[in-house]
Amino acid sequence: MRALFIGGSVDNSELDLDGDTPPTHYPPDTGSGQSRYRLQQVGHQDDAVVYAVYGAPEMPTGEVERIADERGYARRFGTTDVRSAAA
Numbered sequence: 001m002r003a004l005f006i007g008g009s010v011d012n013s014e015l016d017l018d019g020d021t022p023p024t025h026y027p028p029d030t031g032s033g034q035s036r037y038r039l040q041q042v043g044h045q046d047d048a049v050v051y052a053v054y055g056a057p058e059m060p061t062g063e064v065e066r067i068a069d070e071r072g073y074a075r076r077f078g079t080t081d082v083r084s085a086a087a
Contacts, residue, residue: 001049002077005037006067007056022052024085040064043079050077 001022005013017023025036037054040061044050051073055064065084074082 002051004051004053004068004071004073005056006040006053006064007059008037010037011056012071017052020049022049026054039085041068041073042083042085043074043077044081044083045077045079050079 001017001019003015003017003022003026005011005026022039022042024039026039027036035057037056039052040055041053041064042049042051043053053064053068053073055061061084074080
């Protein structure tokens, strides 16, 4: 799956993640108390996760969703099933 980042120092960056389920925070375990990006949105295709959107710690959820929509992640990855991470 592809991890997509919104806000903070890595805004508009991407990387590949292994596994079937995206971690709730990225990086998953720092152990340093450092603020981490939090999972905001997940794009599915045929019951598989194809991308995960992470928002910077200081960004409101609504702003992350607006930017993800503006960037057209669902269209880019051909997904019709985009879920909030809270769902």
